[in-house]
Amino acid sequence: MKLTNWLFHPFDRLAGFKALVLGLVFLALSVALVTWFKARYDGVLNLHFFETVSWSAVALDQILNALCLLVFLGGSNYLLSNRKPRLINLSGTLILAMAPMTLLPLQNANGALSDLSATVAQDPTAALNVLQLISPAQLIFSTIFSLALLAYHVYLLFKAYQICGDFKGPKLGLSFALALLLAFTASLFTQHQLLPL
Amino acid sequence: MKSLPATCPACQHKLAVEQLACPECATKVAGQFDLPVLLQLNAEQQDFLLRFVKSSGSLKEMAKQLNYSYPKVRNMLDELIATLKTLENETD
Numbered sequence: 459m460k461l462t463n464w465l466f467h468p469f470d471r472l473a474g475f476k477a478l479v480l481g482l483v484f485l486a487l488s489v490a491l492v493t494w495f496k497a498r499y500d501g502v503l504n505l506h507f508f509e510t511v512s513w514s515a516v517a518l519d520q521i522l523n524a525l526c527l528l529v530f531l532g533g534s535n536y537l538l539s540n541r542k543p544r545l546i547n548l549s550g551t552l553i554l555a556m557a558p559m560t561l562l563p564l565q566n567a568n569g570a571l572s573d574l575s576a577t578v579a580q581d582p583t584a585a586l587n588v589l590q591l592i593s594p595a596q597l598i599f600s601t602i603f604s605l606a607l608l609a610y611h612v613y614l615l616f617k618a619y620q621i622c623g624d625f626k627g628p629k630l631g632l633s634f635a636l637a638l639l640l641a642f643t644a645s646l647f648t649q650h651q652l653l654p655l
Numbered sequence: 656m657k658s659l660p661a662t663c664p665a666c667q668h669k670l671a672v673e674q675l676a677c678p679e680c681a682t683k684v685a686g687q688f689d690l691p692v693l694l695q696l697n698a699e700q701q702d703f704l705l706r707f708v709k710s711s712g713s714l715k716e717m718a719k720q721l722n723y724s725y726p727k728v729r730n731m732l733d734e735l736i737a738t739l740k741t742l743e744n745e746t747d
Contacts, residue, residue, distance in 0.1 A: 473724035541733070547726045621726045624733050 468614070469621045472554070473547045481553030485524065488560040489517045495563035496572040501646040502527055502638075503608060505562045507572040509579075515653050520556075522652070526645035527552050531619055534637035539623030551618035558611040565600045612638070661695040669695065669745065692742045700735055707732070 463470070469477070492499065493513040500506050502523045532548040566572055574592050578585045589597070619634045663670055672688040696704065703717075710716040718728045 469724055470727045471722065471724055473726050477724075541729075544725070547724075551726075621724070621730060624730065 466613075467617065468554070469551045469617055472551075473621065474544070474550050475546060477550030477554045478546065481550060481556065484557040484560050485520055485553065488556070488563075489513060489520055491560060492516045492520075492563045495566040496569075497563045497566060499523055499559070499649075501642050501649060502556075503611070503642050504646075505559070505604075507563075507566050507575045509572060509576040518653055519649060522648055523645050524553055524556065526641045526648070527556070527615070530637045530641035530644060531615065531634070534633050535619055535623040538629060538633045539625060541624045543622040548618075548622045551622060552615065555611065555614035555618045558607045558614065562604065562607050565596075565603050568596075570596055571600065658698060659690075659694060661690060661697070689746060692739060692746060695742050696735075696738065700738060703731060703735060 472480070490513075492505070493511055493516050495507075496509065496511050497505050497507045498511055498516060499519040528549055531552055532543075532545075535543050535548060570592050574588070577591055584591065615638065616634055619637075620630060623630075625633070661670060662668065670690060672690060673685060675684045675688075676682065693701070693704065706717055706720060710720065714725060714728050714732065717723075718725045721728065723731075
């Protein structure tokens with residue numbers, strides 16, 4: 459199978475238990491990398507950098523994110539698909555679709571983004587002169603890198619949602635967008651209630 | 656042997672059988688016969704259907720044979736069912 463097929467249609471070959479195991483490996487790796495590079499997931503589609511973070515909070519963030527995706531995307535698929543999806547396929551593909559977020563904290567490899575966050579946290583007006591705190595090259599790289607990974611993450615979530623159910627017409631896109639929005643909102647809300655940043 | 660075409664290459668309309676011949680004694684039967692629904696499927700769909708029957712309808716077994724994931728095979732089956740329903744409606 460070609461690399462492009464693995465990248466853009468991974469769930470044609472990988473679903474169920476194997477996808478779940480691989481997804482959990484990526485989840486564990488993401489907790490390690492996010493802790494190492496001093497970040498916290500803020501909902502299912504966001505990441506912030508800090509001066510210090512604890513691995514247990516990062517792990518709980520990721521567990522909450524995975525649960526929100528499963529409840530809302532999985533629930534929507536179960537309720538709206540023309541046939542009932544299997545739970546093992548839904549959980550395997552949706553958790554593996556979170557894999558691109560594993561790479562997101564790497565943009566803080568030199569520590570510049572956590573330093574920037576610390577400076578802005580102490581003096582919010584410093585954000586107005588952001589280019590004095592971080593190089594333009596890193597700012598551009600960081601923006602493109604984050605957007606590309608986020609787009610890929612959402613694309614994989616969509617492919618997982620699509621392959622696990624049987625949708626006809628616009629129901630697929632509309633139900634996915636609504637379920638993702640609900641998952642994002644719920645993950646933000648629960649995280650801010652249970653584990654404030 | 657050439658594969659049996661199911662649609663007209665000029666207008667894409669469904670083809671019908673006009674003549675059948677015995678390769679042994681050269682007897683010919685002429686008339687207007689509809690192609691059976693299963694023969695109207697494309698080669699890939701016919702292959703899928705044969706594998707499905709041979710694997711006793713086990714999608715897990717099919718997924719192993721085709722090296723696809725279970726939901727992918729399930730979706731292929733759903734597409735095949737939809738095609739069969741359309742062909743049956745056209746025949747009726």
